[in-house]
Structure formats: structure tokens, C-alpha cells
Amino acid sequence: MRFSQYLVTTSKEASREAECVSHQLMLRAGLIMKFAAGIYSYLPMGYRVLARITSIIEEEMERIGAQRLLLPFVQPAELWKKSGRWESWGEELVRFKDRKGADFVLGPTHEEVITQLIKQQINSYKKLPVIVYQVQAKFRDEPRARGGVIRAREFLMKDAYSFCQSKEEAKVIYEKMKEAYQRVFSRCLLDYRLVEADTGTMGGEFSHEFIILTNSGEDRIVECERCGYVAKLERAVCITDEAEKGERKPVKEVSTPGIRTIKELSHFLACQERKTLKTIFYETDKGLIAVLVRGDHYVNEEKLRLLLKAKELKLASDNLTRKEIGAEIGFVGPVGLDRNKLVVDNTVMQGKNFVTGANKKDVHLINVNPNRDFEPTLTGDIRFPVLGDSCPLCGNETKIKRAIELGQIFHLGEGYSSSLGATFLDKMGKEKYFIMGCYGIGVSRLLAAVIEQNYDKDGIIWPKEIAPFQAVVIATSPDTARAAEGAYLRLKKAGIDTLWDDRDVSAGTKFSDADLLGIPFKVILGNIFLKEDKIEIKTRRRGEKEKVGRNGISQRIKELVKDAE
RNA sequence: CGGGGCGUAGCGCAGCCUGGUUAGCGCGCUUGCUUUGGGAGCAAGAAGUCGUGAGUUCGAAUCUCACCGCCCCGACCA
Numbered sequence: 043m044r045f046s047q048y049l050v051t052t053s054k055e056a057s058r059e060a061e062c063v064s065h066q067l068m069l070r071a072g073l074i075m076k077f078a079a080g081i082y083s084y085l086p087m088g089y090r091v092l093a094r095i096t097s098i099i100e101e102e103m104e105r106i107g108a109q110r111l112l113l114p115f116v117q118p119a120e121l122w123k124k125s126g127r128w129e130s131w132g133e134e135l136v137r138f139k140d141r142k143g144a145d146f147v148l149g150p151t152h153e154e155v156i157t158q159l160i161k162q163q164i165n166s167y168k169k170l171p172v173i174v175y176q177v178q179a180k181f182r183d184e185p186r187a188r189g190g191v192i193r194a195r196e197f198l199m200k201d202a203y204s205f206c207q208s209k210e211e212a213k214v215i216y217e218k219m220k221e222a223y224q225r226v227f228s229r230c231l232l233d234y235r236l237v238e239a240d241t242g243t244m245g246g247e248f249s250h251e252f253i254i255l256t257n258s259g260e261d262r263i264v265e266c267e268r269c270g271y272v273a274k275l276e277r278a279v280c281i282t283d284e285a286e287k288g289e290r291k292p293v294k295e296v297s298t299p300g301i302r303t304i305k306e307l308s309h310f311l312a313c314q315e316r317k318t319l320k321t322i323f324y325e326t327d328k329g330l331i332a333v334l335v336r337g338d339h340y341v342n343e344e345k346l347r348l349l350l351k352a353k354e355l356k357l358a359s360d361n362l363t364r365k366e367i368g369a370e371i372g373f374v375g376p377v378g379l380d381r382n383k384l385v386v387d388n389t390v391m392q393g394k395n396f397v398t399g400a401n402k403k404d405v406h407l408i409n410v411n412p413n414r415d416f417e418p419t420l421t422g423d424i425r426f427p428v429l430g431d432s433c434p435l436c437g438n439e440t441k442i443k444r445a446i447e448l449g450q451i452f453h454l455g456e457g458y459s460s461s462l463g464a465t466f467l468d469k470m471g472k473e474k475y476f477i478m479g480c481y482g483i484g485v486s487r488l489l490a491a492v493i494e495q496n497y498d499k500d501g502i503i504w505p506k507e508i509a510p511f512q513a514v515v516i517a518t519s520p521d522t523a524r525a526a527e528g529a530y531l532r533l534k535k536a537g538i539d540t541l542w543d544d545r546d547v548s549a550g551t552k553f554s555d556a557d558l559l560g561i562p563f564k565v566i567l568g569n570i571f572l573k574e575d576k577i578e579i580k581t582r583r584r585g586e587k588e589k590v591g592r593n594g595i596s597q598r599i600k601e602l603v604k605d606a607e
Numbered sequence: 608c609g610g611g612g613c614g615u616a617g618c619g620c621a622g623c624c625u626g627g628u629u630a631g632c633g634c635g636c637u638u639g640c641u642u643u644g645g646g647a648g649c650a651a652g653a654a655g656u657c658g659u660g661a662g663u664u665c666g667a668a669u670c671u672c673a674c675c676g677c678c679c680c681g682a683c684c685a
Contacts, residue, residue, distance in 0.1 A: 054646065055619050055634070059678060069618095079677065134684065185608080185683055193684090242685060251685085261685080447685060482685090500645095518644050550645040557645090568644055578644095 043511070045543040045555075050087045052555050062258030064493035065190030067502050071558050073489070080187025080195030087559065088489065090510035092198065095488050096177050098229050098507060099200050102222045106215075108173040108202055113155045115179060119145030121154035125461045134182050148181040153244070153458050153480055156203045160476065161464035167207050170466065170476075171215055175202035177485060189258055191486045192446060198486040204479040207468060209455070212477040216453050219481045223252055223449055226483065230492050231505035231607060232448065235272045237263065239450055240344065244480065246454035251447055256494040259444035266433035266440045275442065276342055278427045279434040282388040291395050291409040293377070299404045302372025304337040307406065311397060314338075319390060319398045319410065321374040323358035323366060326350060328383075330358060330366060334376050334418070335387040337397075339425040346385065349422040367401050375399035375407060376416040386418035387425050446491050449483035502560030503583050506606045511541040513599055514561045518549035518568030526567045529577060529595055533565070536596035538603070540565075557582065562606055563599055583607060 050072040059076070060066040068074050073088030084092055100110065119137065122128040127135070128147075136148040149155070156174065164172065180199045187195050202219065206212040220236070227234045232254055239251035251274065253263065264278040265271065273279070301310045308315045318337030323330055328350060335341055347355045360371050366382070367374055375398035376384060390396070395409045412418065433440050459465070459475040468474050496503045506512065513533055517526035523544070530542035541561065543552045549568065556564050566578040576589040579598065583606070590598045 051617085051635085052646095053618065053635080058613085058619070061679065076677090132683085182684080184685095186679095186681095188679080239685085244685085450685070484685090516644095520643070546643090548643050548645085548647055550643085550647080552643095553645045555646080566644080570644090 043541050045514075045541055046545045048087075048541070049085055050559075052558055060190060062189045062192065062494075063497060064192065064258060064490035067493050067497060067558075068190055068490065071502055071560070074191065076190075080184060080193070082191060082194060082196070082486075084486075087510050091489055091504070091508050092485060094508040094510070095230065095485055096200075099177065099226055099483060099485070102226050102229075103173075103175050103200075103202065105225075106173065106218045106222050108175045110176060111174050112176050112178065113149070113152050113159070115149050115181075117147050117149050117152075117155050119147055121158055121462065122147055125154050125157075125458060127154070134184060136181055136183050149178075150180055150182040151199075151244075151480075151482075152176070152178075152201055153203070153454070153478075154462065157458045157462045157464050157476075157478070160203075160205050161459075161462060164205065164476075165466055167466055167468045171204060171206040171211050173202060173204045173215060173219075175200060175481075188260065190490060192258060192490045193260060194486065197484060200483040200485050202481040204481075205459075205476040206479075207466075207474070207477065209477055212453060212455075212479055216451060216479055219451055219479070220250065223451065223481070223483065227252060227448060229505075229507050230488060231496060231507070232488075232491060233495055234448060235263075235445075237272050237274055238277055239274060240276060241452055244452050244454065245457045246452045246480075249450060249452045251450045253445040253447050254491050254495060255443050255445050256491075257444050258490075258494055259446040261445045261447055263443055263445045264427050264431070264440045265443050266436060266438050268438040269433060269436040271433050271435045271440070275426055276344060278440075280389070280423050280425055280427050281432055281434045281437075282392050282423075283432065285392045286394045288394055290411045290414060293407055293409050293411075293415055295400055296406050296408055297404060298373075298406045301404075301406070302370075307397060308337065311406075311408070313397055317393075317395070317397055319376065319396045321376055321379075321399060323363045323374075323382075325354075325356055325358045325362070326352040327354045328352050330362070330382060332376065332379050332382045332384045333386075333424065334384060334390055334416075335425050336389055336393065338428060339387065339389065341387075341424060342426045345422070346424045349385065349420065349424055369399070369401040370403045373399040373401060373403055373405060375401055375410070377401070377407060377410060379416070383419045384416060385420045385422070385424065386412065386416075388421055388423050389425065391418070391421055446487065446494065447484070448488060448491055449481070451481040452479060454478040454480055496560075500554070501558030504560040504562060506562050506603055509539075509560065509562050511539045511559075511561050512603055513538055513563040513565050514541040514543055514556045514559070515565045516543050516549070516552045516556065516567070518552070518566065519572070522567040522571050525571060525592070529565055529567060529592065532592075532596050533599060536600065538596065538599055563602060565595065565599070581606070 053070045056066040057069045074082045177200045181196050184195050204215045234252050234254050237251050239249040241249045262275040264273050301307050315338040322333045391412050397408050398410045400407045429442050456475040464476050465473045515526050515530045517523045533540040562582050564580040570578050580587045
């Protein structure tokens with residue numbers, strides 16, 4: 043490809059819009075162009091990378107026997123009504139009517155559609171198991187798009203679905219898929235982690251997520267740098283420290299006029315936030331519940347819901363709380379709440395002499411102690427971890443870091459097949475629901491993720507497997523322009539994806555652009571060529587240089603590509 | 608949805624507070640000449656509904672109001 047004719051514009055300056063490294067570099071290197079919040083075009087250079095990632099995915103999917111297909115982007119609402127997700131998804135699901143007034147959605151994911159397809163296509167165990175996948179645009183009307191293609195509303199996704207006869211068979215495929223994902227991410231040169239995940243709106247029985255650690259990430263994880271424990275913040279187990287030592291002092295009322303928040307309280311009484319307690323009311327299908335966590339902690343509502351075995355759980359309104367305890371918000375405490383269920387976080391049970399609200403306006407209690415001043419109905423781990431919590435595996439101090447999710451795999455079970463009535467006949471002639479799994483990779487997001495882990499001050503450093511071009515030919519003087527064209531033609535003939543920088547710009551510009559674009563090998567024809575009749579090769583990643591005769595250029599680049607990262 | 612910021616040429620910005628000729632600067636773009644080993648120089652050019660709408664005013668990029676869009680933090684979400 044001739045650079046002068048290629049639809050790419052590079053830029054020295056970063057766009058004001060872009061905050062994170064990958065977003066800035068993608069804009070500067072001319073990979074993408076924004077049309078609206080979270081809606082992007084991929085320019086030829088960006089599309090080349092997408093195509094290469096897609097072909098890696100295709101190879102790894104085919105390796106485990108998955109079959110590629112293509113499902114509709116626009117889906118009839120009927121299927122979503124059957125699965126229940128017409129109601130359970132909020133505004134993220136884009137809904138519209140066609141000219142006849144029929145409801146449709148823009149596909150944010152394809153469990154419904156694929157289940158319907160398999161239901162009609164497969165009636166017998168003889169065709170099972172089956173794994174299918176596609177690479178397609180998805181649309182999710184996110185409340186807030188961010189980080190360029192890290193969280194876009196329209197994005198490219200690889201989604202795979204498996205249909206099995208039994209849970210055992212499904213687990214085998216789940217493991218195969220996990221390995222395939224590991225190969226895909228390794229080939230993209232990603233330093234990823236595998237963590238347990240919640241099943242969220244997909245439903246299902248268990249799930250794993252592949253993530254990379256980076257400051258541009260939007261998810262938070264807990265990591266132990268000693269033993270390598272990594273977990274999503276909401277999944278991380280909070281272990282309880284040893285019981286605090288010391289005397290239990292007598293409870294005393296203190297006047298705290300107008301002091302409502304934990305911050306104000308700890309400031310006013312000159313105590314640490316960890317010495318205070320928060321009392322929060324939740325409305326649940328099991329009634330109104332009082333929940334107690336330390337002042338410096340936050341309630342993990344999902345953990346709480348599981349502990350209570352509740353279906354519904356939401357924060358009680360201020361009015362309801364006020365009515366229940368007859369006191370102002372900000373002065374709520376556990377002492378004397380006998381008629382309410384009281385769920386207490388483990389950490390609270392280990393502490394002594396806490397400050398809490400007195401359930402009276404402008405009054406707090408000091409020296410409140412669990413099992414003396416209040417009795418929990420239930421105790422458990424119901425909080426999010428905080429910086430410095432002990433690692434649940436080795437006890438070392440943990441850190442909280444940011445991460446990007448690359449992909450997630452779910453064991454779904456029978457959820458979708460039962461709601462959509464998708465069955466097959468087993469060996470005994472008995473009708474059974476398909477056991478399903480679904481597996482996603484954010485393909486467009488992978489571009490950003492790879493850049494987050496492969497760049498330097500000069501620009502992107504593409505791993506060879508997904509580089510848009512393997513080599514860029516640069517003539518640094520008009521005198522070597524013809525020879526450069528010759529080298530370009532040789533490389534092209536040898537089947538090497540090569541960009542020929544035939545622009546009439548300075549050598550410096552060509553070098554800078556080659557670096558920004560992240561092309562693994564620069565093939566340079568300049569002074570050295572004129573003096574020694576040698577072509578110079580410079581690697582992007584390590585900056586290593588070597589000289590080679592003009593006849594050996596294709597052969598040498600092939601060798602270098604083979605050995606490169 | 609809450610908080611903060613922004614909207615002026617393709618991109619990055621100045622001008623706005625304190626209203627007043629033809630709205631500037633840098634990058635990029637076009638033409639010519641000289642250049643070409645790490646983002647060249649000179650010269651000449653093209654390019655703007657100042658986000659939209661209303662209002663105040665003799666006069667609005669500038670002041671007022673409403674709306675739209677975008678970015679960041681959070682909520683939300685995978």
C-alpha cells in the first residue's frame with residue numbers, strides 16, 4: 043500500500059476528547075473517528091487490526107470445533123418478552139417499532155436469537171454438542187460511554203454459544219472455551235488475568251472473566267501482589283481481622299448537633315472513620331432490614347442479598363427510615379432496634395467501642411459494643427473490600443486496581459432453553475432442555491486493550507500477529523526513492539503486508555509516523571544504501587538495527603517476523 | 608440520573624470577564640521554490656452558520672434564558 047494514497051491521517055497533537063492512552067493513540071494514529079458518544083468508524087488502518095484480531099479468534103474458535111454463523115442485528119421483541127429480558131433490561135436495550143407497529147430491539151447480545159435458531163434446527167441429541175459463534179456489531183445504549191472504544195455503545199463483539207445434552211458435557215466445553223480464550227489473548231500479547239465473575243444480566247450458574255490491569259480501566263479489582271490473588275471488587279472475599287483488643291467501655295451519649303455524615307462525625311469527635319458504624323435500612327421481600335457496616339466500609343448489596351436469600355433488595359427511602367426509627371437520617375444506630383432484623387458485617391463484630399447514631403436528633407452514642415449493646419440477627423461478609431484489606435489467600439495487604447474486561451464466559455444452564463421452550467430428544471427418547479453456555483470477547487475493545495499494554499512515548503507498538511502492516515519502507519532521500527519502490531515490490535511479492543511511505547515529506551516525518559502507527563519493522567533506504575548498497579532494518583519494539591543486502595530483504599523480514607513478538 | 612468542565616476553520620487553542628471595524632494564532636491542507644537520517648525553510652493561498660434558538664442592545668463570539676451535543680468523576684452497566 044502506498045502511504046500517499048492511504049486513507050489515514052496522523053496527528054502530532056492528542057485530541058482534547060481523549061483521556062486514556064489507547065484512545066489518544068487510536069485517534070492520533072488515524073485508526074478511528076467518532077460520530078457520536080460511543081459510536082465510531084474504523085478507518086482502514088484500524089480495520090486492518092480488527093480484521094487480524096478477528097482471524098485469530100476465528101482460528102481459535104475453529105480449533106475447538108465452533109462453527110461461524112451470522113445472526114440478525116435487529117431482533118423481534120417477542121423473543122425478549124419470552125426470555126423476560128424485555129422487562130429486565132432497562133434503557134440500555136434500544137427498542138423501536140417497525141412501520142407495522144411491531145416491536146423490535148437492536149441486538150445487545152444474542153442468547154434469545156440463537157436459542158430460537160437451535161430450537162428449530164436441532165431436535166436430536168445426535169447433533170450435540172454444538173458450538174456456534176459470530177463476530178458482529180452490538181448496540182447497548184450505555185448511560186455513559188467512555189475511553190473511546192473501551193466502552194462504546196456500538197461495538198464489535200465475538201459471541202459464541204454452546205448447546206449440550208448434559209451439565210458435564212457443558213463443563214467440558216466451558217473449559218475448552220477458556221483455553222481458546224487464553225490462546226487468543228496470548229497471541230495478542232496481552233498480560234491478562236482470569237477471575238471469577240458475577241453472571242449479571244446474562245443469568246446462569248457460574249462465570250469467568252478475562253481482564254487486564256490498567257489505569258484506563260473502568261472496573262475495579264483487588265490484587266495481592268504477593269500470592270497473585272485477583273478478584274473483581276464485588277466478588278472479592280473480605281476476611282475478618284483478629285478481634286480488637288482492649289476494654290469495653292460504658293456507653294455514653296454525646297451531643298452532636300447537625301452532624302450527619304460519617305466524615306463530619308469522625309471529624310467532630312476526632313475519631314477514625316473505622317471507629318464509627320453506619321446503619322442502613324433496606325427494603326426486601328423479607329421485610330425491612332437494618333444493616334450495619336463500619337463507617338469506612340460500603341455495603342455490597344449483592345452479597346447482602348445472597349446472605350439474606352432475598353429476591354428483591356433496595357435501599358429504603360429516607361422517609362421510610364425516618365418513620366421506622368422515629369429519628370432523623372444521620373442519627374440512626376443499632377442500639378434499641380429490637381423489632382428489626384439486624385444484619386451485621388463480620389468486621390463490625392471484631393471491633394470495640396464504636397460511635398453510632400442514638401436514634402435521637404443531634405445525639406450519637408460512643409463506646410457501643412456488639413453482643414452487648416446490640417444483638418445481630420445475622421452476621422456475614424456483606425461489604426466491599428477497601429485498600430489495605432488482608433488477602434483472603436495469604437493474608438498480605440491487598441491493593442485495589444483498575445482493569446478492563448476483555449471477555450467473559452458463562453455457564454448458562456437451562457435458563458434460556460426453558461424460557462424459550464428449546465428442547466431435543468435424548469437417547470431414551472425423552473424431551474430435554476439444552477444446557478447452554480455463552481462466551482463473549484469485546485473485539486473492538488481488544489484493540490484498545492492491546493495498545494494499553496503495548497506503547498511507548500513515540501506511539502503504538504503492535505504485536506506482529508495483529509499489526510496492520512508488518513513493514514514500512516522509507517526512503518530518506520529522493521535519491522533512494524526508486525530503490526525504495528523496488529524493495530516495496532519485492533516485499534509485496536513475498537507476501538509481506540507492506541506500507542510504502544512514498545510521500546514527499548521529510549525523513550523525520552516518515553520515521554515519526556512509522557513509530558506512531560506501530561509497524562513492527564522499518565525498512566530504510568538512505569545514506570547507508572547509497573554508500574554501502576545495504577538496506578537497513580529497524581525494529582519498532584526494541585529499536586534494534588541491522589543491515590541487509592537488497593536481495594535478501596524479503597527473506598530477512600520473514601525471519602524477523604517469525605521470531606518477533 | 609447527580610457533580611464538574613467544554614462547544615470559535617479538519618485538529619489544538621486565544622478572544623468572552625469589561626459588547627464596538629474585515630474573528631486571530633499554531634498544526635494540518637493547496638500552489639511554487641529550496642530541502643529530506645528523527646515531526647524542514649521561505650513565499651503565496653483556501654478554509655468559519657463563533658453548537659442551536661430566543662431575548663437584551665444602535666450593535667452580540669462576548670451579556671441573559673432555554674435547548675442540543677461532547678468529555679471527566681460518580682451512580683448504573685458487563
